[in-house]
Amino acid sequence: MLIMKVSLKGLLLLSFLGVAITRAQCLEITIDNHTDATVVMAFSYLDNKENDWVVDGWYNVMPRQLAKVDLDSKNDIYYLYSEFSNGKKLEGGSGSVELQIFDRSFFYLQKKPAANYDRKVSFLRARGNEGKALIKIK
DSSP states (O other), X not given: OOOOOOOHHHXXXXXXXXXXXXXXXXXXXXXXXXXXSOEEEEEEXXXXXXXXXXXXXXXXXXXXXXXXXXXXXXXXXXXXXEEETTSOEEOOOTTOEEEEEOSSOEEEETTSOOTTOSEEEEEEEEEOBTTEEXXXXX
């Protein structure tokens, strides 16, 4: 029979490690908006729950604000599309993918898009590093 003695300090350490392990299961994106425009962002990423690529929007970042978005993904590769209140867009580029978006909030499997989408846009390919990414908008 194995008897294990665990102190309160040990339990707290185990709890902390459990939170750290859970936290490492997401892709934390920090968005640093240095502009006078509101930015709305949509992402495509390999979702942990769906075990498939999803498309997820919209995330709002107010002018001159810092925001964090946690995507439920262990993968450092993600795709991003952004629209600014001043009419500018962040899209396209090497390795980009064409995906459907809606004018209101949305979440769908990339391989099962809805028939009633509002438009198709080019999501640019981006990469985090060890579960973290920083997007500076100037």
